[in-house]
Amino acid sequence: MSQDIFVVIEHLRGGVADISYVMLAAARSLAQGTGGQVVAVLLGKDAQKLAGDLAADKVLYGDSPALAEFTSEAYQIALAKLI
């Protein structure tokens, strides 16, 4: 588990930011060495559909009305729980 690479998916106003895909590709090359999985972490409200084209082994999706729009504080609380 500790060898898995968690990629926090960045998205704004209904679209996944390009940097998210860049990270997934980079995570893939790192995971080849660690033997772990590439896990995309997606936070939002009714945002599962954004996971559709992510090149990840698994998507961890956290849903909350407080995650409907990005705030650093809400993201930090939600992510601290996963790490």
Place this chain on the structure above:
Amino acid sequence: MFGHTTIGADVAGGLSAKLSLPLVSSVRTLTSDAKFISQICGGKIMAEGDLPSPTALVTMVPGGTKTEEGQSAQSPAIETFAAPALDNLRVALKKYIEPEAGDVDIAKEQFLVSVGRGIQLKDNIEMAKELAAALGAQVSASRPIVDQGWLPTSRLVGKSGKRVKPKVYLALGISGAPEHVEGMGESDTIIAVNTDPNAPIFNVAKYGTTADLLELVPALIEKAKQAV
């Protein structure tokens, strides 16, 4: 792993402090043997190192891999986790501020009449606009003017706005903070009007005057109109 973006750097920095985890920022490439290459000093230096183990936070800059490599035609499996209680948050989104669409691109203009805090009142913006029109220039601004909502964000010059390089930059009541100068310091000819003789704008200006812009601008408008 986070994007080295406004969002990603904000979250990763906070988490690093909160959880006492190492944070490697501005990473461009990661290799299978857990080495990273990081862009530091604004990309002037490439730093290489080993990722700290067992858990490290990383912020990534684009360029090392292509976006297509991170996309897949096949949908990945989705596992839902219960988000913790997110009550009493101190920060909430109030609104998105859109850049004005269809406005002029001040970065392409050759003559800018730029206003700063010294303009004092919203109504005085009209004076600057009138002068710009008489001179065939466009109006731009420094941060305080845009923060007040007196001119749209598309007119902002500086670190967080546009980088401009006109032939003539007429700075009216702009003190010349480093963040502003970063966006206009390379203009061909900078003319500064500021009542404060110690304002740093005079360090980059070719011509300057400590005349009160509220008296000077109407006079300039008159002269400009006569010259046409």
